Amino acid sequence: MKKIAKFKMRNSQLEILIIGALLLFVCAPLYAQEKELPTAPDFTLQDVDGNTICLDSLLKKGPVFMSFWALWCKMCIKELDALKPFYDEFDSLGLQMLAISQDKARAVPKVKPFALSHKWKYIVVLDPDNILREFYNVQAMPTSFIINQDKKIVFVHQGYKPGDEEIIVEKVRCLVGKNCKGKCHE
Amino acid sequence: MPFLITLLILRLDFAQDLRITGSNRAEYWLFVDSRLDTADYKDHITEKLKLALDYKELTLRGVFFFWDPSLRTVGKLSYVDYSAQYKKDPVNILYGRYYATFGRGLCLNQFLDEDFNNDNSLYGLKAELSGFKSQLTLLAGKPRNIFFEELRYTVKNDTADKIRGVNLETKVLNFDNPWGFNTNIGGRYVRIHKQTDLTPKAYTELFGGNINLKLGPWENYFEYGRHWGTIPVVGGRLKGDGYLFTTGLSLPGFGISLQYVDYKDLGFGGAEYRYNEPPTPIKSGISVNRGIDEIGYGLSIVASPFDFLSLEIENNKVSTHDPDLSKFGEILYLMDKMGGVLEQSAKAITHPTELSEVSFGVDHIIKQKIELPVQKKTETKPYLELQYDFGAFFVEAGLEQTMVMSDTSKYTDRAASISVGKPERFVLTVRAEKRDRVPEWLIPKLGEETFWPMLELSLDLTTRHNLRLRVGGEKGGLVCSGGVCRFEEPFRGVKAVLTSIF
Numbered sequence: 001m002k003k004i005a006k007f008k009m010r011n012s013q014l015e016i017l018i019i020g021a022l023l024l025f026v027c028a029p030l031y032a033q034e035k036e037l038p039t040a041p042d043f044t045l046q047d048v049d050g051n052t053i054c055l056d057s058l059l060k061k062g063p064v065f066m067s068f069w070a071l072w073c074k075m076c077i078k079e080l081d082a083l084k085p086f087y088d089e090f091d092s093l094g095l096q097m098l099a100i101s102q103d104k105a106r107a108v109p110k111v112k113p114f115a116l117s118h119k120w121k122y123i124v125v126l127d128p129d130n131i132l133r134e135f136y137n138v139q140a141m142p143t144s145f146i147i148n149q150d151k152k153i154v155f156v157h158q159g160y161k162p163g164d165e166e167i168i169v170e171k172v173r174c175l176v177g178k179n180c181k182g183k184c185h186e
Numbered sequence: 187m188p189f190l191i192t193l194l195i196l197r198l199d200f201a202q203d204l205r206i207t208g209s210n211r212a213e214y215w216l217f218v219d220s221r222l223d224t225a226d227y228k229d230h231i232t233e234k235l236k237l238a239l240d241y242k243e244l245t246l247r248g249v250f251f252f253w254d255p256s257l258r259t260v261g262k263l264s265y266v267d268y269s270a271q272y273k274k275d276p277v278n279i280l281y282g283r284y285y286a287t288f289g290r291g292l293c294l295n296q297f298l299d300e301d302f303n304n305d306n307s308l309y310g311l312k313a314e315l316s317g318f319k320s321q322l323t324l325l326a327g328k329p330r331n332i333f334f335e336e337l338r339y340t341v342k343n344d345t346a347d348k349i350r351g352v353n354l355e356t357k358v359l360n361f362d363n364p365w366g367f368n369t370n371i372g373g374r375y376v377r378i379h380k381q382t383d384l385t386p387k388a389y390t391e392l393f394g395g396n397i398n399l400k401l402g403p404w405e406n407y408f409e410y411g412r413h414w415g416t417i418p419v420v421g422g423r424l425k426g427d428g429y430l431f432t433t434g435l436s437l438p439g440f441g442i443s444l445q446y447v448d449y450k451d452l453g454f455g456g457a458e459y460r461y462n463e464p465p466t467p468i469k470s471g472i473s474v475n476r477g478i479d480e481i482g483y484g485l486s487i488v489a490s491p492f493d494f495l496s497l498e499i500e501n502n503k504v505s506t507h508d509p510d511l512s513k514f515g516e517i518l519y520l521m522d523k524m525g526g527v528l529e530q531s532a533k534a535i536t537h538p539t540e541l542s543e544v545s546f547g548v549d550h551i552i553k554q555k556i557e558l559p560v561q562k563k564t565e566t567k568p569y570l571e572l573q574y575d576f577g578a579f580f581v582e583a584g585l586e587q588t589m590v591m592s593d594t595s596k597y598t599d600r601a602a603s604i605s606v607g608k609p610e611r612f613v614l615t616v617r618a619e620k621r622d623r624v625p626e627w628l629i630p631k632l633g634e635e636t637f638w639p640m641l642e643l644s645l646d647l648t649t650r651h652n653l654r655l656r657v658g659g660e661k662g663g664l665v666c667s668g669g670v671c672r673f674e675e676p677f678r679g680v681k682a683v684l685t686s687i688f
Binding site: 038039041042048049050070104105106108109110112113114115116117118119128129130134135136137138139140141143155156157158159161162163164166167 | 205207208209210211236238240245247273285286287289290291295297298299300301357360368370398400403405407432434435436437438439440441442443445463465466467486488489490493496573575577580607608609610613644646649650651652685686687688
């Protein structure tokens with residue numbers, strides 16, 4: 001068995017530590033105030049029917065749930081399928097549900113047929129240039145957000161495992177005033 | 187560093203109106219590969235930190251990236267990207283690093299595909315003006331394409347070429363009607379001032395347009411692109427063009443889309459990069475030569491006849507032209523002398539009970555003159571996946587067998603995996619893959635390994651932080667995205683990935 005070479009601290013690693021420390025220093029005030037939630041970035045994009053979708057208009061109707069997905073992302077599709085049974089309940093409570101497609105231009109024609117074949121009633125938004133993904137700093141797929149009517153991001157969820165939909169449903173019910181077990185936001 | 191100091195100052199002065207968000211991806215690999223250099227163990231660290239600061243209509247963005255390998259033969263890569271954006275309807279102006287696609291990419295497609303480590307960006311100015319149901323985009327910038335292959339990041343082109351473009355998309359022809367009929371049209375022009383043109387007076391130009399017609403659930407899209415460039419080596423004017431047509435029907439429980447592509451000298455640039463990206467109809471992302479000489483079609487059908495059953499069928503083909511065939515024959519057939527890909531797949535997803543899911547299917551792909559030195563390669567992969575949700579935890583299992591036939595040999599890969607997971611907590615996966623034999627032509631590319639055991643733990647630290655640990659082997663192979671394919675090296679070692687969003 002050969003020995004693993006000793007780990008040496010390189011300049012670049014030192015740089016990132018400094019950056020990280022500075023970042024914490026910069027961002028700490030934001031999280032020091034417990035009640036302060038991040039504001040959701042505005043966006044204007046097209047849905048699969050060619051309608052213009054913008055956050056401000058959606059929030060006038062109610063809070064917003066949005067999930068970033070793609071045709072090649074198996075777990076994204078599982079998450080949206082798992083939330084399908086709750087759509088009508090959430091719709092009656094005024095929640096707007098968005099599925100933000102991250103598929104590139106070449107796959108765009110397949111998005112609408114796929115969404116309808118799965119009987120999704122979500123507003124399916126096209127984001128082939130990843131504009132929204134950049135706005136919301138999405139690093140992993142799927143990532144879901146819940147935004148309240150004050151335009152605050154009350155919940156973020158990275159990834160999906162069977163059963164994860166329960167926590168999303170719980171947060172939504174909490175947000176729209178139904179009985180809930182815990183805090184309505186993180 | 188100055189960016190962070192600016193953030194700090196702004197944070198202190200304008201605390202009430204500021205919003206700072208970001209994300210981070212940190213990746214550490216420790217691995218063995220005797221072909222790279224003589225050291226027994228290598229490691230590398232990849233770090234990508236994104237920060238955004240919003241102040242009213244202003245947005246500042248920064249990306250801090252570094253990749254630091256222990257390989258003696260390769261230098262590290264680090265960069266800091268930034269952009270400043272002012273956005274207030276009807277104006278949106280951005281200076282710095284950005285991405286842009288015109289139409290479906292026949293004329294310009296500088297895009298970021300983080301999931302496949304493909305970063306094609308522009309640095310410069312982009313302005314958008316919206317109004318009268320239309321959007322006008324003007325841009326000027328220098329390209330940079332970064333790519334991850336063979337265990338290293340490489341900058342494919344960091345040129346002084348200048349790209350200037352204008353794009354107009356409009357819905358002025360849309361009007362309310364009972365038939366759900368509407369139409370969008372677009373037009374664009376892109377000019378590239380290339381540093382390396384032998385005939386510098388002959389600009390490289392791309393221009394074209396698109397029309398999108400919808401009638402209720404039926405949607406049609408046609409795009410045309412024209413390329414005027416320089417004939418390589420000898421100089422002079424090179425003229426090419428490309429057509430893209432898609433039609434689709436979307437109904438509850440049923441969707442079908444059909445795509446036709448035909449490109450002749452539309453792709454341009456060096457051997458390793460393009461500024462446009464004519465779409466390939468191949469689902470797995472393979473392109474023959476990225477718009478230089480391609481013709482093909484794609485057919486996709488998705489149906490859910492019952493709530494417990496979903497079916498997906500794909501049949502796609504792209505190839506070089508063959509003057510001996512009729513146009514119809516060129517589109518449909520993959521003859522022996524053509525370079526090309528034929529891809530067919532069928533998949534069924536069933537839910538025998540409310541808590542279970544069974545998926546099974548088969549993927550079949552023929553590649554001709556794609557993976558040289560092999561002239562023709564056929565892969566057939568049947569697979570089966572099972573999932574059961576016990577409430578407190580879930581179990582997933584998978585089996586697959588890939589039968590590969592090439593000009594002179596054949597081999598079979600068999601894989602099995604099982605995962606156990608708890609919602610909101612973790613997923614633990616054990617996977618093993620075995621190859622029955624290694625043909626000679628594969629050894630230089632992927633080595634002589636025949637067994638790849640792997641253990642992976644995905645841990646949700648919080649809903650915003652995920653840690654993934656992987657120990658074992660990966661067989662490597664062809665990974666394609668946006669028409670660009672690369673070989674992923676076989677891997678044997680440890681990977682740790684921490685993704686955070688804040």
